[in-house]
Amino acid sequence: MLLNRLAIAQIDGATGETDTYYNLLRKCIRISINLLTRGITKDDIICLCTSNHFNSCVPIISGLFLGVKVAPLDPSLSLDDTTYILNQIRPRIIFVSTDVIEMIEEALEDVGVECEIVVFGFCYGFTEIEEFLEPVKNEAKFKPLPVTDVKETAIILFSSGTAGPSKGICLSHQALMIQFINTISYWNLGQKIYFSNCTKERSETGLMTAINFATYQWMPAVALLCCSILTATARIICKTFDSEVVWKLIDKYEFYKPGKPERVEGKSLKMLVTSGTALRKTDMLELRKLLPRCFITNAYIQNEASGLLTMFDVAKPVDIRDQYEEPTSCGKLIPGVTCKIIDPVTGKILGVNKAGELRYKADFIMNGYHKLDSSVALDSDGWIKTGDVGLYDEKHRFYVLDNLRDIFKWKCWHIVPSVLENVLKEHPAIKEAVVVGIPHVDENIGELAMGIVSLNKHMRRRVTEKDIENYANANLTKRQQLRGGLKIVRQIPLRPTGKPNREELIKLVFSEES
Template identity: 50%
Template sequence: MDDSKLTVRESSRIIKEKSLDYVPDPRGLGYEFYQAMFLNQNAVAQIDAESGCADSYGNLLERCIRTAIRLLVAGITKRDIICHCSSNHINSCVPIICAFFLGVPVAPVDPTLSYDEAFEILAQIRPRVIFVTPDVVDTIEMALGEINIECEIVLFGSSPDFVEFDSFLEPDEEESHFQPLEISDIRETAVIAFTKGQKDDYKGVCLSHYAIMMQCLNTISCCNFGNTFCLSNREPDKNVNGFETALSFNTFARIAEIELLCCCTFTGITKIINQKFDPTFAWRTIDKHEVSFMTCTSFQAIQLYKIGKPEGVVGTTLKMLLTQGTSLSKASLYELRKLLPYCFITNCYGLTETTGRVTMFAFTKPGDIRDQYENPTSCGKLVSGMTCKIVDPITEKILGPNQAGELRFKSDLMMNGYLKQDHSDLFDKDGWVKTGDVALYDDKHRFFVLNRLKDVFKCYSWHIAPVIIENVIKEHPAVKDAVVIGIFEDIKAWNQIPMAVVTLNRGMRNRVTGKDIQMWANSKLSKKQQLKAGVKIVKQIPITIAGEPKRQQVKDMVLCENL
């Protein structure tokens, strides 16, 4: 239905949060980064969690400038794309920042991708230069050779066969005169982030300078980042007692990590660099580096409470823990609160297509903190610049509070489009983005994302949302992770019954069986949610870059084994 023809009642069911009163600098992200790094040059930009090596904003700025000059000399232009496929280390952010300096789109790629996935993505990007770590260089070289394009491989490490990144850091007489290149339009694409589409193909989501800066300001405002804002067109706020150290475990292949890099740089706070997630090491890192803000997936958060705080760890510096992905169950959240009684623990919801957050609670608003404690499974309220509604996907009727349907939204923070692909099927006939997520909101406009629409299945006329069952199973002390799928009991009746596929914590494999977990879970689940197809124990559950299970791949594994 055309929005202009909505009734008063229908209009009241559309939730809107006005945009922040801020106009980003038209010169773009490169200018903002340069200014912030120059102003904070004596502050610590990042610390390697394992080695303890610290890096100032001044030193980081110097390396970014030298890399940018080297790329300009090599002939890089705004028509090219800079690619990045690296794990986390002190220099992994340099290609991202220097791409902003040059006004050239940067496309970070997940370093854990298979050859086929890397080939699919690189064939779309067709990059001019790619920065890689030694563990993925062979895969990248093979994929580029198959695509048959001229692309310079720059290696973070030593090798006689590739250009070494360290060679980019030689002093240059032009560096003292360097200035970021201005962009012609604030809506130009700055980042191309890859995500899995509905048909299990990879899509390059093109995100603008404008949207990234506005979403960063949303996060800075909600999460109490830093002691000053170093964004132009904004008065510095010298008296804010904000977070000073941030920790995450994502690579730059996730837009959330690029956003965190922006937030830390614009506010001059320290970012802790981690190679990979290890719960015991994460606990010790919080204490060692006095981490005040941390973001992780829901799966990682569960591992933190299951392993518990190591002896000697206090964790009192941590003031906010922001989880992403599926919401934590109440039981998991309460266990985390016991370990971190002075920390605000909350979940958020976002999409790559929206340049990050759609909903989150604000640490800076006492009302939001109260609302989160009242209903901890909520993923928050709309961030600034978002307009949402819940729709019955069959009738297209706009639903009211506490009615579950598909979440749809409109926003000026929307992506520019998919790289070299049509995105018209992403919208309904009235121009609303179809998220494919089942959600609802309550009377206080707190949102709850229940499941992916395509993951919900029918069991004896009941619609089953897998994530609700998964949250129960994950409470079992032996279970490390769980994914619930529907298995056809009678394909003629199109009826599926729930099955759980789980991984176990270390040392539990010979102490618990699938039957034990099934009986335990069924005692806590409603009759319609019972695991009638049983529980299967596996060594590993395949997950996406966002830390979510690859359900179709799990289902294929189970079906192939049953054949």
């Protein structure tokens, strides 16, 4: 940050305001010194709960400077989830945005922990971030504290809670640094640059610009922050996702369904990486039409692996070819990862093009779960169980199909919801689709597939539940039929990750029926 001090570190997506690495570094140093004066040590945990803005990354960097564990939370978490997490980590200090102060106060009171609340902005009775950012004596002489053990935990990221209560995934300095190097290569963030002998013009523009909408509870946001620092890349900071704004930002700083606004070309976008869930083939093909000069690819990311597990390498022509041949693949294994696909019932290792649970070993796995037994994440041979159903083909391209816990059984057949959902989404009236298993009265039958969909605007009176059910069954195999019927809902409830909240959805459907 000091060597690249003249480079732009952050750009406000709404106003165009910029923040240099020198200014960002100065803020991080001042907060670090303030944390030290408050007696914060490596045995403590600092926390933040805020949307994205210029100062939201500062506590994370300051924590890394001091070797203090940082636990970022997403502001969209419910009170119950927040209380549960704060009870686990019991932070000494938490940095929050004004919109979540009331929730954080209530959660801390329920937990019974004394914790200083620092507010991004103004709120009477609370410490404001500006107090931490005032000039500090001897700040020019500040040096980060040395990390004596690179395997110590640096960051705690909490899981989304899709498979039970959120777990604090403890990631070490060493694991993160290895994965940051991998990410820089695979995300094509370029080489580290120094501006000591460069012109001011180049110093202000840098080499490239990146954009990310996730908050720091999610691994891609943390990875992009640290990789941008290592490569002097500028990040565009956006509080929320707006498709039209994104297109304009892409054009200014040389999605599929909303379409591309007029007079916007998107030529400056060189790479688009998706993660969390694989896009449908039709979505990928439409994106290619909209962005013909852009390399669009899926990546498979696991917090337990400190980031990437699979991705195509944009620097390898063979990977570019393979991605274009198989647009739904999430890439090939990155260096340091060994993977196997197993039958979750028998434990038998499966071969090429056979779907089963994806398990792996890696050089950069987590230290464990914070205050929880992490052995539940491993099988008897020490492989991490992802809980995801996947397969690989003869060219070692990987595909992640669904979450293991979402798969259900009808008679002797396993039903993979994502396969049925992709068929439903092909219907022009459907906006979102989820398939769940409904228990049959006869246990030997298992569960019946039920489709739950939301509709595109102005389509509610043009199509019936029976129309969509008939359409889906006509395009599904006999064993995949929607035997549990189909329901139309106004909106699919989502988790903070953007994935459907299936439990809430089932409650919603059956409460409407009753």
